[in-house]
Amino acid sequence: xxxxxxxxxxxxxxMTPQRRVVAEVLxxxxxxxxxxxxxxxxxxxxPEIARATVYNTLGELVALGEVAEVAIxxxxxxxxxxxxxxxxxxxxxxxxxxxxxRPDGDPLADLPAAERFGxxxxxxxVTYRGLCADCA
Amino acid sequence: xxxxxxxxxxxxxxMTPQRRVVAEVLxxxxxxxxxxxxxxxxxxxxPEIARATVYNTLGELVALGEVAEVAIxxxxxxxxxxxxxxxxxxxxxxxxxxxxxRPDGDPLADLPAAERFGxxxxxxxVTYRGLCADCA
DNA sequence: ATATTGACTTGGACCAAGTCCATTGTAGGA
DNA sequence: TCCTACAATGGACTTGGTCCAAGTCAATAT
Ligand SMILES: [Mn+2]
Ligand SMILES: [Mn+2]
Ligand SMILES: [Zn+2]
Ligand SMILES: [Zn+2]
Numbered sequence: 001x002x003x004x005x006x007x008x009x010x011x012x013x014x015m016t017p018q019r020r021v022v023a024e025v026l027x028x029x030x031x032x033x034x035x036x037x038x039x040x041x042x043x044x045x046x047p048e049i050a051r052a053t054v055y056n057t058l059g060e061l062v063a064l065g066e067v068a069e070v071a072i073x074x075x076x077x078x079x080x081x082x083x084x085x086x087x088x089x090x091x092x093x094x095x096x097x098x099x100x101x102r103p104d105g106d107p108l109a110d111l112p113a114a115e116r117f118g119x120x121x122x123x124x125x126v127t128y129r130g131l132c133a134d135c136a
Numbered sequence: 137x138x139x140x141x142x143x144x145x146x147x148x149x150x151m152t153p154q155r156r157v158v159a160e161v162l163x164x165x166x167x168x169x170x171x172x173x174x175x176x177x178x179x180x181x182x183p184e185i186a187r188a189t190v191y192n193t194l195g196e197l198v199a200l201g202e203v204a205e206v207a208i209x210x211x212x213x214x215x216x217x218x219x220x221x222x223x224x225x226x227x228x229x230x231x232x233x234x235x236x237x238r239p240d241g242d243p244l245a246d247l248p249a250a251e252r253f254g255x256x257x258x259x260x261x262v263t264y265r266g267l268c269a270d271c272a
Numbered sequence: 273a274t275a276t277t278g279a280c281t282t283g284g285a286c287c288a289a290g291t292c293c294a295t296t297g298t299a300g301g302a
Numbered sequence: 303t304c305c306t307a308c309a310a311t312g313g314a315c316t317t318g319g320t321c322c323a324a325g326t327c328a329a330t331a332t
Binding site: 125 | 235248251254260264265
Binding site for chain 2: 307308309310311312313
């Protein structure tokens with residue numbers, strides 16, 4: 001049983017069959033599903049689940065900080081259960097496979113003050129692109 | 137007159153009033169317009185220009201490498217005439233202002249081999265987020 | 273065990289961003 | 303000036319997502 005479900009229950013999250021299957025579908029490493037993929041997998045287990053419910057539930061999981069919303073390609077957003085330790089993404093330009101990666105160093109430090117235009121810079125998002133072993 | 141237009145003419149790009157105004161609208165530093173913003177500004181000069189023409193023209197400019205397509209926020213794509221020297225973006229979370237920035241160092245070098253999962257990594261895209269002087 | 277009720281789910285309408293296509297127009301060469 | 307390959311048009315269509323009124327139900331209280 002996923003400890004995501006445990007944590008959610010511990011936080012007093014109201015449990016329903018729909019919410020359970022959505023949370024269950026979002027388990028594992030390197031998981032970056034679109035909302036429609038989540039819907040398809042959830043519907044395999046609970047056929048009458050509605051699209052709006054999947055969006056509502058994903059939105060709440062994001063608000064709770066349990067799932068990260070990732071815009072990888074300007075198309076559908078992806079939902080990433082690995083929200084507890086921040087990380088970056090490595091994306092295959094061939095097959096769109098996504099891996100979680102942890103670069104060395106602090107990318108914030110690479111932006112010199114002269115290039116900050118008076119901004120208070122708070123976070124950095126890095127996307128590495130290339131070809132996976134299969135697509136190369 | 138923009139040297140973008142000169143370059144396009146030199147490349148044998150067929151010139152039309154529509155293409156001219158789209159290219160003219162895309163001039164300047166730190167310009168990151170959405171397709172609809174390009175349409176609005178082009179239509180101020182050439183009222184009957186069609187949405188599809190703006191999309192067609194932007195698509196061609198991107199294919200020619202004269203304009204870069206940037207997905208900054210998972211909303212509408214932005215079109216960036218500063219395509220000749222690669223750069224990264226600094227985005228205000230308050231007002232969505234976008235500045236071009238050039239971080240120090242090579243971000244590719246920060247991704248250790250052990251974190252490459254057999255990929256041939258070709259490019260890196262970095263987005264810095266924070267608050268601009270006005271929004272802070 | 274049952275009643276209660278506020279929160280959750282549903283399906284469909286709606287929306288924004290973008291693509292597609294048949295028709296009409298025209299830039300630029302002969 | 304004529305021709306024609308390429309470009310522009312506008313409207314339908316698609317994708318990804320939001321919103322809402324009505325119905326349902328999980329959790330609590332009795
Ligand atoms: Mn991830
Ligand atoms: Mn830029
Ligand atoms: Zn691949
Ligand atoms: Zn701002």
